[in-house]
Every structure is written in structure tokens, then in C-alpha cells.
Amino acid sequence: PSPTHDTDVLVVGSGPAGAAAALFLATYGTRALLITKYGRLSDTPRAHITNQRTMEALRDVGLEERLMREATPWEYMGNTTFCTSLAGEELGRIPSWGTDTVRHADYELQSPCTMLDAPQTITEPVMVQAAQERGARVRFDTEYLSHSQDDDGVTTTVRDRLTGREHTIRSRYLIGADGARSKVAADLDLPFEGPGAVGGAMSIVFEADLSHLVAHRPSVLYWMLQPGAEKEGVGLGVLRMIKPWTEWMLMWGYEVAAGPPTFTDEVVRELAVALVGTDDFEMRVKSASPWTVNHHFATTIARGRVFCAGDAVHRHPPTNGLGSNTSIQDSYNLAWKLAHVVAGTADPSLLDSYDAERAPIARQVVERANQSIADTGRILQALDLSDTTDVGKLEAQLALRKAPGPEGEKVRAALREAIAYKAHEFDAHGVEHNQRYASSAVVPDGTPMPEYRRDPELYAQPTTWPGAKLPHTWVTRGGHRVSTLDLVGKGSFSVVTGIGGEPWLEAAAELAAERGLTITPVSIGPGRPIEDPYGTWADLREIGDAGVLLVRPDLYVAGRHAGAPASADAARAWLSDVLGAVL
């Protein structure tokens, strides 16, 4: 640790991106100081869908079980319902987030982790507390004001909001995880693309026991086709489960130009009654807040010693549930790189790969989430409605849906198809898993990226192609089932090989000692520390028994050699080249 720096990495913001950055850095033993503007973590539930990729990152740092204890489990997430109100007519359902019988297998095949529902009121405290336990320092009521960087570090000016006093913090690196109105991103003058604010929405959190209306069709989301529902907002009215089935978030749109409404008790009650569809329930409002439906992403997400993560660089609606997931995964990508550079085991140029790898993801998730709002329009089109404000037409079309004859049949078929298409929002497993990286931290092996055999947004396709995440499958250690993902990660590089791959393991041990690194040896095969009794690893690995994968601390394949090394020297030369290129 340098005496001239107050900390190695200063993290601004305690949302999913900042909390995760502090967590991963602290886990890797890097000094981190997290500052956040308010005297608390998130006071509203906000993002909630937590996908398998995020859970894999949290499993890697030992937090999976802690989060699962507090979250709503996978089996409650699935029956996304389209209706006129909870008590009203149901238009259809789509099994979601891998809970459909067939899709469930797809999800289980990809990951040792489950999907789960955990609002930010759960995830932020879990991550920040663990970060603190592992040595990260946290300062509440501390506002980022500005920064300047030089060859040796970053000087950040902050204001203590309790005393009003300003002071500076000197760090080697700075992470701007300060959300959609990021001052750090603005100060870096990051270039953004996309139309910006495209709609307004309000979120009202309330307690009400609605079990009798939903417990028979458990879901995270219930979507309401009501007069005016498609205006702005997320395409329809929404009731979202916060706690099954007693706490809810209501979402409804408002016109950005007109500005957010005033949340009087009457306005709030009227909306809740409309979406629930009866008025025979008691409710207690916990919060009401407007937010902007954004379509905005940065095309450069870092400059010099300053890196932005999360909503600071990708701003999009909650559709597809990518908000906090992408934010946490940004930090998972960045943290091991910073840890290695701070420890002196990697050249600072490794940090350039953060922008190369994550900026394309920012664009992809923003476009996907906004496309999902547009796709909800297919439900209106199926009913031959251009909007829902013509109540007479709306009612006539809903009646037609139940009428015999070809007209009714056409509407029914079109509606089924429009709802099924929403798999691109509610079962977009490929969007979550098929993130591939091309950068200086990945060494191509000369093979083209495998073609997708099915829709790459809907279906995850595992591969060991350099730049893809290591495939998961179940193998055994001492007879006990472990995931291939459990064999790697934990802040270190790994070499994964099999019978005949001993030269790779010897080369890895030598190079690790020379470079002051830990490289985890993984040998899979009969009589080896890890066995493949189901034979599924052999099916997935795309290399021979004596080939090798070099896996990064974030579980991504950095390099691949398909066959046995020609000699011990050749193994050493190859591994040295690949490690050298990455680090």
C-alpha cells in the first residue's frame, strides 16, 4: 500500500454497481473506500430480478446462500400474467424466468445457480455488509463533487453532508458508480448515444394482502391492459410483487412533457384500485417516486484511471430485468483487473479491456430493454387497438376475443402469439448468458465464434471459445458434485486440463511463482482430483483430454489450446505467451 494514497480504489455510489465493486475488490484484498451521498442504502425496492450470471458472481465470492435466504425463490417468479386487472379478465400468461417446464431444463443446464427475486433493499445491504467484513471502508453522507487525475492517481473532492465541509481523497483509481445522473460520467465527458428520456413512469410501493388474487398464479409481474395504460411508462400498467403477496410496487406511465404527477392519497388509491380491480382491500403506501424511461448508453465507459459502471453508463427501463444485473457484472469484470494492477501482477494496460468488453454490453442491454417495451405493443395490435383510450373499442375487442367465429379466432390466435413473443423479455436466457468479449484480455485461438444454433437472445449457448464464460456442468470431487464454475474464479486464474495435460499444470506452477500470481490447477478425468462421471464436461469442453483452457478470475476463458502440448517447453511457451498477452 502506498502511503501517498488514502486508498487504492475509491468507489462512488452504493447501488448495485458500487456495492458490488467494493465487495469484489475487498474480497480480492484490494483497499477500497466506498462513498455514498445519502445516510442510507436504497430506501425503495427498485431492481429485483437477479439472474444466474449475477448469482454465479456472488457464489464465487461466497454470498449465494446469504442472498438466497432473504430473496423470493425462483418458483414464485413465473406466471407473468396479462389481464385487465387482478380481479378482472385474464388475457393470458407466459411462464417466465425459466420456470416453464421445458425452459427450466435450459436454465438448469447453464448454471449451478437459480434465478431469484431480490430487490435492492435486500441486495445492497448484503453486498455492502460483506464488503465491510472483508475490509472495505464505507462513508455515508459523502458526496462526490469533482476529480482530477495525473500519472500517479486521482484526487477526488467530496463534501461531507453532515458538516458541509469539503475535503479531498487521493486514490490510485476511481470508479463512478453514481447512477443514471452520474456526475463522474459527466465530468469525464463520456460520449452517449440514444434518444435519452423516452417516457415517464411512477413507482408506488404499498402494503396490501392480495394473496387471494395471485397466490394461485404466483408471479413477479402482473400486467394490466387499461384505458391509457400504454401511454409512456413501460407499455402497460404493472403490479410487481415485492413480498409475496403482501407488498407491491405499482407502475404507471406519465407524459414526460407534462412532468410527474402529484402523489396525493386520492391519486394513489385510485390507481391501485384500478389495477387490483376491486376496492375491498386495505393498503399502506410506503413510497411514491417518478422515474424516467431512458434509452441512453455511453460508447466509452472509462478514461485513464477513472471507470464508470452501472446506470452511470447504461440507462434503460426495467424490462428484461437487466438493471442491477448488468451493474453487478460490470463490477465483476472490472474488479479483478484493478486487483491485479494494484498488486503489481498485471500491467495497467489490462484496464483498457474493461471498456472494450463492457461498452458493447451497455449498448446491447439498453437496446434490448427498450425493444421489450415496443414488443408489448404487439398485444395491442393483436386486439387491433392503436391505443386503449377509446374505451368502447377496447371493450368491443375484449368481447370479440370471447366470441365464436373466424374474427374471434383470429384475435385469440394473434393474442396468444403476441404474449408468447414476450419470451424476449421474460425468458431471454441468451441475453443473460451469451455475453462474449473481444479485447486484449482474451487471446483468440484462430477459430471463429461458434454459430448460434438457436435464437441467441432466447437461448444460452455454452462454449469454451476464448471470450466466452466457462461452461457450467456438474463434475465430482471425492464423489461430491461440484460445478465446473466452483473449480475456478475466487480472484485467481485457473488452468483446466485433463489426462495428459500435466505439462500445462507444471508450466502454470512455474509461471505463477515467477509472476507472483496464484494459478489454480484443475485436472479433470478418471483418477484425477476432479472426475467427470456424467461425461458432460467431455461433451462441453471443445478440447481434447490433454488440451487446456486458461480461465480468468471472472470465469471467462482467456485462452484455449485444443490438443496436447508438443513438449513441456512448448506448454510453458504457450501459457507464458497467453498470460503475458492478458496481463
Ligand code: FDA
Ligand atoms: P444506483 O442508482 O442504484 O446507485 C447510485 C448510487 O450512487 C446511489 O447509492 C446514490 O446515492 C449514489 N450517488 C449518486 N450521486 C452521488 C454523488 N454525487 N456522490 C456520492 N454518491 C452518489 N431496474 C430494474 O431492473 N427493475 C426495476 O424494477 C427497477 N425499478 C426502478 C425503480 C426506480 C424508482 C428507479 C429509480 C430505478 C429502477 N430500476 C429498476 C433501475 C435500477 O435501480 C438501476 O438499474 C440500478 O439501481 C443501477 O445500479 P447502479 O449501482 O448503477 O446505480
